[in-house]
Amino acid sequence: MRTYNVTHLNQLESESIYVLRETAAQFERPCLLFSGGKDSIVMAHLAAKAFAPAKAPFNFLHVDTGHNFPETIEFRDRFVKKLGVQLVVGSVQDSIERGTAQEETGPDASRNGLQSVTLLESIEREGFDACLGGGRRDEEKARAKERFFSHRDAFGQWDPKNQRPELWNLFNGRMGPGENFRIFPLSNWTEMDIWQYARLEEIDLPSLYFAHEREVFERNGSLLAVSEFVVPRDGENPSKETVRFRTIGDATCTGAVRSKASSLDEVIQEVAASRVTERGSRSDDRRSEAAMEDRKKQGYF
Amino acid sequence: MTEDKNYLEMDLLRFTTAGSVDDGKSTLVGRLFYDTKSIFEDQLEAIERSSKQHGDENVNLALLTDGLRAEREQGITIDVAYRYFATPKRKFIIADTPGHIQYTRNMVTGASTANLALILVDARKGVIEQTKRHAFIADLLGIKHVAVCINKMDLVDYEQSPYEQILKDFGDFASRLDHVTELTFVPISALKGDNVVERSENMPWYKGPSLLYHLETVYVGSDANHVDARFPVQWVIRPHSDEHHDFRGFAGRVAGGVFKPGDEVTVLPSGFSTRIKKILMADKELEEAYNPLSVTITLEDEIDVSRGDMLVKPNNQPNVDQNLDAMLCWFSSSKKLVAGTKYLLRHTSKDVQAIVTEVLYKVDVNTLRKSEDDRELGMNDIGRVTLRVSQPLFFDTYRRNRNTGSFILADAFTNETLAAGMMR
Ligand SMILES: Nc1nc2c(ncn2[C@@H]2O[C@H](COP(=O)(O)OP(=O)(O)O)[C@@H](O)[C@H]2O)c(=O)[nH]1
Ligand SMILES: [Mg+2]
Numbered sequence: 001m002r003t004y005n006v007t008h009l010n011q012l013e014s015e016s017i018y019v020l021r022e023t024a025a026q027f028e029r030p031c032l033l034f035s036g037g038k039d040s041i042v043m044a045h046l047a048a049k050a051f052a053p054a055k056a057p058f059n060f061l062h063v064d065t066g067h068n069f070p071e072t073i074e075f076r077d078r079f080v081k082k083l084g085v086q087l088v089v090g091s092v093q094d095s096i097e098r099g100t101a102q103e104e105t106g107p108d109a110s111r112n113g114l115q116s117v118t119l120l121e122s123i124e125r126e127g128f129d130a131c132l133g134g135g136r137r138d139e140e141k142a143r144a145k146e147r148f149f150s151h152r153d154a155f156g157q158w159d160p161k162n163q164r165p166e167l168w169n170l171f172n173g174r175m176g177p178g179e180n181f182r183i184f185p186l187s188n189w190t191e192m193d194i195w196q197y198a199r200l201e202e203i204d205l206p207s208l209y210f211a212h213e214r215e216v217f218e219r220n221g222s223l224l225a226v227s228e229f230v231v232p233r234d235g236e237n238p239s240k241e242t243v244r245f246r247t248i249g250d251a252t253c254t255g256a257v258r259s260k261a262s263s264l265d266e267v268i269q270e271v272a273a274s275r276v277t278e279r280g281s282r283s284d285d286r287r288s289e290a291a292m293e294d295r296k297k298q299g300y301f
Numbered sequence: 302m303t304e305d306k307n308y309l310e311m312d313l314l315r316f317t318t319a320g321s322v323d324d325g326k327s328t329l330v331g332r333l334f335y336d337t338k339s340i341f342e343d344q345l346e347a348i349e350r351s352s353k354q355h356g357d358e359n360v361n362l363a364l365l366t367d368g369l370r371a372e373r374e375q376g377i378t379i380d381v382a383y384r385y386f387a388t389p390k391r392k393f394i395i396a397d398t399p400g401h402i403q404y405t406r407n408m409v410t411g412a413s414t415a416n417l418a419l420i421l422v423d424a425r426k427g428v429i430e431q432t433k434r435h436a437f438i439a440d441l442l443g444i445k446h447v448a449v450c451i452n453k454m455d456l457v458d459y460e461q462s463p464y465e466q467i468l469k470d471f472g473d474f475a476s477r478l479d480h481v482t483e484l485t486f487v488p489i490s491a492l493k494g495d496n497v498v499e500r501s502e503n504m505p506w507y508k509g510p511s512l513l514y515h516l517e518t519v520y521v522g523s524d525a526n527h528v529d530a531r532f533p534v535q536w537v538i539r540p541h542s543d544e545h546h547d548f549r550g551f552a553g554r555v556a557g558g559v560f561k562p563g564d565e566v567t568v569l570p571s572g573f574s575t576r577i578k579k580i581l582m583a584d585k586e587l588e589e590a591y592n593p594l595s596v597t598i599t600l601e602d603e604i605d606v607s608r609g610d611m612l613v614k615p616n617n618q619p620n621v622d623q624n625l626d627a628m629l630c631w632f633s634s635s636k637k638l639v640a641g642t643k644y645l646l647r648h649t650s651k652d653v654q655a656i657v658t659e660v661l662y663k664v665d666v667n668t669l670r671k672s673e674d675d676r677e678l679g680m681n682d683i684g685r686v687t688l689r690v691s692q693p694l695f696f697d698t699y700r701r702n703r704n705t706g707s708f709i710l711a712d713a714f715t716n717e718t719l720a721a722g723m724m725r
Contacts, residue, residue: 002527003522003523004522004523004525004527004559004591004592005312005522006312006313006593006594007309007310007311007312008311008312008313008391008392009309010594011312011313011593012313013595014554014593014594014595015593015595017554017595018535018554018595021535021536021552021553021595022535022650024536025535025536025608025650048583049582049583050552050595051536051538051552052538052581052583052584052597053538053540053542053544053545053548053550053584054538054539054540054541054542054545054548055540137383137384137385138384138385141382144382144383144384145380145381145382145383160380161380163380164717164718165406165407165409165410165632165718165721166410166718167409167410167413167414167707167709167721168413168414168703168704168707168721169414169554169704170647170648170707170708170709172647172709172711172716172718174645174711174716175716176715176716187383188383188385188394190385190387190392192308192387193392196308196309200309
């Protein structure tokens with residue numbers, strides 16, 4: 001008898017494409033949250049495939065903390081142009097100036113939490129009824145409980161104890177006025193799947209993910225890059241090292257890793273041998289055991 | 302960890318865990334992670350820290366899966382958690398389902414996408430009512446492979462007799478399971494690791510494979526339906542560009558059978574027939590498409606097709622009916638099923654209105670008896686119902702095809718998902 005095998009990457013790809021098409025069909029004005037990180041790049045790549053030869057029917061939304069590595073913004077603009085999609089930028093700086101968000105103070109201040117405010121403001125301003133996010137369930141334990149179609153109330157809040165059951169591939173995207181959905185097509189992907197798929201599909205990724213020389217120093221166990229937003233304090237001694245990033249987020253809280261991996265093949269080998277999760281280098285998640293859950297309840301991605 | 306060259310050839314096994322509270326589900330999942338080195342140092346450190354805080358002597362592997370604040374505080378699992386690990390042979394997706402109040406709802410959810418159910422039994426307690434309930438739900442949701450893990454063997458001195466007793470008790474009852482085609486029993490200690498990844502020296506009387514070996518090798522390739530061609534149209538692709546001016550592609554995920562270019566297809570509900578021109582995955586042309594692939598199909602003739610329609614083969618058509626007979630699992634904690642109420646029903650890519658016309662019987666999930674006296678369906682209840690829908694659905698029995706035989710009901714006012722249904 002003939003067998004019909006589908007590799008796990010093909011299964012994941014088909015599942016994600018199914019979710020992206022469902023999103024287009026069930027919502028009036030969905031957007032795709034594009035951060036310039038590898039997950040959102042893979043999601044955008046899948047969106048392009050899902051609707052080819054037409055363009056993906058989503059606006060791209062970048063919630064910009066203003067604390068970016070310049071490479072990220074360059075990459076973003078190039079990428080969006082190539083796909084021919086519309087980019088909307090929500091600026092955390094604008095929210096702060098308007099007074100709707102308050103800059104954190106203290107030694108470990110970060111704009112990460114403020115992204116929620118700007119995100120919710122952008123959703124309201126643009127009238128988005130669903131936001132596609134690149135979140136994966138393997139990233140973090142609160143995310144492990146997340147649905148593909150995740151309902152948010154009129155305040156953008158996630159209620160983890162009262163989620164809609166999600167069965168088979170039947171997604172319920174119905175909602176009341178002012179409510180919203182977050183949709184996670186990459187839910188079932190792991191970090192390794194993302195890298196392997198990027199290699200298989202020859203997806204172009206920002207140079208930050210590959211080994212390069214950079215001025216870095218240690219703070220609270222993370223290796224931070226010196227930039228206009230991150231200035232070493234007394235006793236913190238920056239030095240030039242060969243590093244790369246496993247995730248790309250706000251420059252103030254995304255740690256680098258020492259690495260010589262300069263190609264996807266080498267990155268994959270390194271990830272396979274790694275004994276620390278990618279979020280292990282992000283100080284925003286180490287604040288408390290439930291840091292992610294608390295941020296998500298308030299409207300975070 | 303994962304060998305590189307294999308990675309692209311690896312397939313996927315989705316499984317769900319079931320067991321009563323404290324049977325060791327979370328510990329087993331933690332153990333599988335730990336022993337396959339799928340848990341990372343920072344995760345291990347985090348659970349070591351939190352084990353100490355909670356006053357546990359050993360590292361509590363259950364903390365790896367219990368992610369929400371309330372779960373850690375109360376020491377229970379509240380919601381279905383999805384976990385991932387890979388060995389060089391396979392990638393695994395685990396739906397770890399909690400065993401308390403919302404149990405049926407959670408297990409039904411986890412089981413709906415699983416190929417295999419892992420049912421835990423405490424070696425000291427043997428087969429209890431709940432074990433039967435778990436097996437019943439796995440079977441109801443169409444799971445073909447069940448692995449019964451007889452756990453806590455360390456607490457019965459690794460003796461053979463409790464294992465044999467469970468085999469016998471379970472076997473007596475297994476003949477009543479319809480879908481399950483493969484039943485495997487593995488004596489384990491999730492806490493100590495016996496027979497989880499490596500075969501244990503403590504139980505020389507057990508000749509079977511370790512649990513992980515079984516999970517890595519169980520054949521699920523023929524579980525999906527490759528006979529009845531079904532393609533629910535999800536979205537119509539019409540590029541408004543000069544280059545692709547005349548392109549009209551029908552996007553969707555194959556729900557059953559095999560489609561090839563040149564195949565004659567009939568469009569439901571219109572009944573028009575034509576042939577498949579191309580099967581596309583972005584810019585790649587495929588020679589065939591089958592479940593679970595997402596593709597785009599173009600047709601030889603220009604006929605009207607929209608979301609909710611279905612492409613099938615003229616000589617193999619699904620049921621087309623407005624009257625349905627189904628098993629229903631009720632999920633809502635705030636509302637009970639009321640016959641005659643208008644609900645929203647979603648089936649494949651189609652949304653219709655539905656009224657439950659009659660509850661035929663309710664199943665007592667503990668005794669598995671059918672009751673015609675008590676026909677009220679509330680949270681966690683399962684029953685057989687008849688429904689009438691506002692437009693004909695194109696469906697198969699759930700037994701024949703999980704994709705075209707399943708549906709959900711939602712509340713027309715709160716939009717909450719109320720129930721899951723399986724066509725009979
Ligand atoms: N002795 C022994 N204890 C176990 C075993 N598996 C689990 N336990 C213990 O049983 C208790 C409940 O386990 P847990 O994994 O939280 O159960 P769950 O409610 O099914 O998730 C914990 O104290 C575990 O340490 C085992 O194989 N042997
Ligand atoms: Mg548990």
